[in-house]
Amino acid sequence: MSQRIVFFTGRTQIKDCSKIAKALNEKRSVKTTLVTLGEYNKVRGEKENSFxxxxxxxxxxDIDITEEQAEKDQNLLNHLSSIVGAQFLGRAIASDRYIGAMRPTGTWYKDHPLYWNRRRIHAFIARTAIKIFRYLKTTRPxxxxxxxxxxxxxVTRELCKSLGINSFYISSPRVWSNRIYTETENDFLWLECRDKYSLLSSRGIDTSLRKLSEKRLLEFRAKQSQPDYHSNSTSETASILDNLKVSEIVRYAKLWVRFINEPWRKNPRSYVSKFLSPVGLIKRYIQRKRSEEIYNDIVDIEPDLEKPYVVYFLHVQPEATVDFMAQRYMDQISTIRNISALLPPDIPLYVKEHNPMVGRRTSEFYAELFHIPNVVLVNHDIHSHIYIKSSEAVVTLTGTPGLESVLYGVPxxxxxxxxxxxxxxxxxAENWEEVRAILSAIPDGLNKPTTDDAVRILASTYSASSPGVWPxxxxxxxxxxxKTADVFYSMLG
Structure with missing residues (x-):
């Protein structure tokens, strides 16, 4: 009997999924289907000729959703809530990265763009999710x-779970290479890894897995492993000549012509025209140049790493991992101000900028940061692991440094x-009172993670992942x- 796998994705991953589908086609027992949204994506999937x-x-x-239609959509949402959980559904919608600034692909009425509003968001989620639910319930891949x-x-992954269908997605891990991380849960990231961690604490780690994890820990510390973007500055103001190349001018011109002809460019929740217009590009360059000047004036190029300090790593913003997963602390200036005030007076707070964000924040942001007592903006060109290894503790909202610090034995x-x-x-920390209690114990009262803790973290992550690469x-x-196709094949059961 043939095994069937469904790829449910949009334009960004159609090409990558087609490569996997083509490799799976070599296994005659596998049939692949691409489920996607909109005629554009459908045509793109058909052109790949792999599914x-x-x-x-x-x-x-519809361009206008009547009261009667809105009531029907709400009933659909209530039905979805009964399957996936009302809190989960609400959280998924609230944290969606794309609804705020984009239209649903292919959905506009004549020359009028279909702007997102509450009714249309609910209609899109409810009607599409019910369609995919019915499709999966009927076809049973x-x-x-x-x-x-x-x-x-x-929501779709939760619907699969309710139907007893194995669903998974892949994201690139940040602490090792040549592995892909798969899980059947979503929203709460790395749930399987957390479960493995708990099991390993009570049952121990087998010899082969321990050796693998210990080896990776040594490599991590020796090579200071990070995602590439952490070590590459992407400031657009580094060289204005780069932006004046003929190829760049032509590229911007093509983009601008395309977007001024799109009916949805007038969407008040879309910032495309602001950023891509010739005037907008010039304004943005000037703003970034001013921001970089302020930044360069106040940054400490050679911070003292011998004395005790706590380090906070600024996050990219806007970003779902900040604005949703750390909502109470999303105002990073206020968060830094509070951390500084709660630290012992002889312990400075070092603040390191995220490399791709240099010049992208407002000059007012850096000026305000500069005037917070006991805060030092430190050189972003120094590798973050150097700051981590020498610090008393690392404070982060949801960033990777919070995990990396544990692998170095730093709280x-x-x-x-x-x-x-x-x-x-x-x-x-659940609230500022708990943060106060933690910070007041620095430098002597915080329990430091051990090498065994670090090994167990890596072992649990390895246990919840599969060899491969994505894309x-x-x-x-x-x-x-x-190799990646083999991983997919193993998911078929």
């Missing part, structure tokens, strides 16, 4: 690969809702595509 079938499930949404982002995909304080908060060595590269490394 056995391509299905568009984008529902019809062996497994469903679901894109990792947006409310609709989160971590997590203010947001983050997957690694259950690990030993991480202080999960696969068929041109440079066809064997990696086959």
């Amino acid at each position: 056995g079938r391509v299905k568009d499930i984008l529902p019809d949404i 062996n497994a469903v690969f679901v894109e990792s982002s947006s409310a609709l995909y989160c 971590s304080i997590a203010l947001g809702n983050v997957f690694y908060s259950v690990f030993d060595g991480v202080y999960d 696969p590269d068929t041109e440079k490394s066809p064997e990696l595509t086959r």
